[in-house]
Amino acid sequence: MSTDVVSGEPSRLRADARRNRERILRTAMRHFSLHGINASLEEIAREAEVGAGTLYRHFPSREALLAAALEDQQKELLACAQRAGKLADSGAALGAWLGALQDYLRSFNGLPAPVLAAVKERESPLCLSCNALVSLTDEFLVRAQQDGRARATVTANELFLSALGIAWVLNRAEACGTTRQALEKVLAHGYLAATDEPPAPMMTAPPPGD
Amino acid sequence: MSTDVVSGEPSRLRADARRNRERILRTAMRHFSLHGINASLEEIAREAEVGAGTLYRHFPSREALLAAALEDQQKELLACAQRAGKLADSGAALGAWLGALQDYLRSFNGLPAPVLAAVKERESPLCLSCNALVSLTDEFLVRAQQDGRARATVTANELFLSALGIAWVLNRAEACGTTRQALEKVLAHGYLAATDEPPAPMMTAPPPGD
DNA sequence: AGATAAGTGGAGACAATCTCCGTTTTCTGA
DNA sequence: TCAGAAAACGGAGATTGTCTCCACTTATCT
Numbered sequence: 268m269s270t271d272v273v274s275g276e277p278s279r280l281r282a283d284a285r286r287n288r289e290r291i292l293r294t295a296m297r298h299f300s301l302h303g304i305n306a307s308l309e310e311i312a313r314e315a316e317v318g319a320g321t322l323y324r325h326f327p328s329r330e331a332l333l334a335a336a337l338e339d340q341q342k343e344l345l346a347c348a349q350r351a352g353k354l355a356d357s358g359a360a361l362g363a364w365l366g367a368l369q370d371y372l373r374s375f376n377g378l379p380a381p382v383l384a385a386v387k388e389r390e391s392p393l394c395l396s397c398n399a400l401v402s403l404t405d406e407f408l409v410r411a412q413q414d415g416r417a418r419a420t421v422t423a424n425e426l427f428l429s430a431l432g433i434a435w436v437l438n439r440a441e442a443c444g445t446t447r448q449a450l451e452k453v454l455a456h457g458y459l460a461a462t463d464e465p466p467a468p469m470m471t472a473p474p475p476g477d
Numbered sequence: 478m479s480t481d482v483v484s485g486e487p488s489r490l491r492a493d494a495r496r497n498r499e500r501i502l503r504t505a506m507r508h509f510s511l512h513g514i515n516a517s518l519e520e521i522a523r524e525a526e527v528g529a530g531t532l533y534r535h536f537p538s539r540e541a542l543l544a545a546a547l548e549d550q551q552k553e554l555l556a557c558a559q560r561a562g563k564l565a566d567s568g569a570a571l572g573a574w575l576g577a578l579q580d581y582l583r584s585f586n587g588l589p590a591p592v593l594a595a596v597k598e599r600e601s602p603l604c605l606s607c608n609a610l611v612s613l614t615d616e617f618l619v620r621a622q623q624d625g626r627a628r629a630t631v632t633a634n635e636l637f638l639s640a641l642g643i644a645w646v647l648n649r650a651e652a653c654g655t656t657r658q659a660l661e662k663v664l665a666h667g668y669l670a671a672t673d674e675p676p677a678p679m680m681t682a683p684p685p686g687d
Numbered sequence: 688a689g690a691t692a693a694g695t696g697g698a699g700a701c702a703a704t705c706t707c708c709g710t711t712t713t714c715t716g717a
Numbered sequence: 718t719c720a721g722a723a724a725a726c727g728g729a730g731a732t733t734g735t736c737t738c739c740a741c742t743t744a745t746c747t
Contacts, residue, residue, distance in 0.1 A: 280724095280725095281712080281713055281714075281723095281724055281725065282712090282713065282714090283711095283712065283713070283724090283725065283726080284713090284724075284725055284726090287725085287726080307702080307703065307704095308703080308704070308705090309702080309703060309704075310703095312727095317726080317727075318726060318727030318728050319704085319705075319706090319727075319728070320705090320706075320707080320708095320725090320726065320727055320728070321725075321726055321727065323704090323705065323706080324725075324726085327705095329704095358669065361668075380649075383646065383649055384649065386653060387649075387653040408668075415670055415672070416669065416670055417668055417669055417670055418666060418667070418668060418669065418670050418671070419670075420662075421663060421668045422655075422659070424654045424655055425655055425659050425660060425663050426663065426668050428646045428655055428660065429642070429643065429646070429660060429663050429664070429668075431642075431646055432639070432641075432642025432643050432645055432646040432660075433639065433642050435642055435645050435646075436593065436638045436639070436641055436642040436645075439593055439594065439597075440593060440596065440597060440638060443596060443597040444596075444634045445632075445634055445635055445638055449632070449635050450635060450638065450639060450642075452630075453631055453635050453636065453639050453664070453667075454639070454663070454664075454667060454668065455667050455668060455669050456628060456667040456669060457628070457663075457664060457665050457666040457667035458571075458618075458627055458628060458631045458636050458639075458664065458665060459568065459626065459627055459628065459665050459666060460625055460626055460627055460628050460629075461628070461671050462625070490693095490694095491692095491693055491694065491743080491744055491745075492743095492744065492745090493693090493694065493695080493743065493744070494693075494694060494695090494744095497694085497695085517733080517734065517735095518734080518735070518736090519733080519734060519735075520734095522696095527695080527696075528695060528696030528697055529696075529697070529735085529736075529737090530694095530695065530696055530697075530736090530737075530738080530739095531694075531695055531696065533735090533736060533737080534694075534695085537736095539735095
């Protein structure tokens with residue numbers, strides 16, 4: 268928000284304030300990467316050489332700081348979405364998007380929790396970007412559904428939340444006997460055998476030749 | 478552990494110790510139910526009218542207290558497993574088990590987190606029961622796989638972790654646009670259309686007429 | 688009843704969050 | 718260029734929570 272490097276906004280912040288904000292942000296990114304989203308704010312303030320009050324004035328809550336610290340990764344994610352959107356195969360596009368989402372959710376350890384919280388609490392600083400994530404998921408999903416590549420009864424919300432759940436597990440459980448690929452595959456195909464029961468009263472799947 | 482009401486163990490605990498343990502446990506169950514697994518231990522001690530030291534001697538960690546407070550629910554879960562095991566339809570049995578698991582994981586708000594942690598940390602007081610949960614999942618899954626009801630490439634670990642992920646989401650997101658049934662369905666069938674691609678190099682799918 | 692081992696409780700060390708307000712720094716325009 | 722006003726700073730301290738330590742109390746055994 269407030270001051271993008273690129274956007275020409277002159278930033279009404281005083282020079283020292285802008286400097287401090289930047290220091291805090293840089294330090295926060297390091298600490299969140301290193302120690303997860305629960306990194307000590309006190310510690311961040313100390314290392315950025317500002318008082319606690321300064322940190323809290325710039326970023327009134329952990330989530331506000333988190334949101335600011337995630338800006339880069341969000342841009343990266345949007346770029347991935349752009350690329351995925353250009354894939355001809357809508358099923359592959361959806362897969363690519365979900366993969367990118369997993370990457371994003373791994374930016375900081377424990378990130379899925381505040382993201383999930385932001386989905387419901389509409390006042391969260393993360394809320395804006397979260398809604399965007401659900402919307403994007405919706406776009407990819409709908410396109411895949413129109414091509415008969417995704418089940419028609421799945422909603423974007425369900426899919427997004429499931430992806431969040433997987434990300435949460437992987438955040439803590441990687442190398443505990445499972446891989447990201449394995450869980451993504453379960454999410455894609457389910458655990459039931461394909462022949463078990465027609466899951467949706469969907470229109471006859473078109474033959475592979477478009 | 479230590480003293481089951483039923484098992485005849487005379488309990489080497491002194492009378493006052495046993496009394497205190499019981500008070501703590503009862504209070505803890507209330508607080509965990511009310512405020513989730515992060516309920517203040519200090520508060521629990523105060524309300525149980527014991528010193529902090531007493532609480533920590535009986536239950537050296539939050540997880541130890543949690544494990545003790547969950548004994549009842551675990552019994553209930555095992556009973557469910559018994560019942561599910563008697564179902565003739567192995568697919569339905571697996572579904573019933575996963576449902577019971579969801580119920581269990583909703584005993585206290587936030588429970589999936591320590592359960593997941595316990596899966597990897599082998600010293601956790603919750604570890605024992607967690608391993609049992611994975612084993613049970615395995616039994617149900619294998620049976621369903623033998624009947625061709627579950628995909629052969631899914632492992633119990635993957636399925637259990639996925640269920641944990643869903644439980645985690647539901648713990649916090651129910652009424653945020655999704656229901657438990659919806660997420661369970663996604664887990665069961667996946668998000669891809671059934672015709673998309675044979676998910677496993679499995680033996681030729683039998684024609685719909687069994 | 689008296690000895691002794693088991694158990695108690697709460698003071699206190701420590702860590703983290705967040706607020707408040709006296710002080711310092713920047714900005715502005717005369 | 719230099720006040721004066723406004724903006725921002727920082728850190729002390731209130732608060733809450735976890736966990737330990739040990740002087741004291743209480744149950745148990747003989």
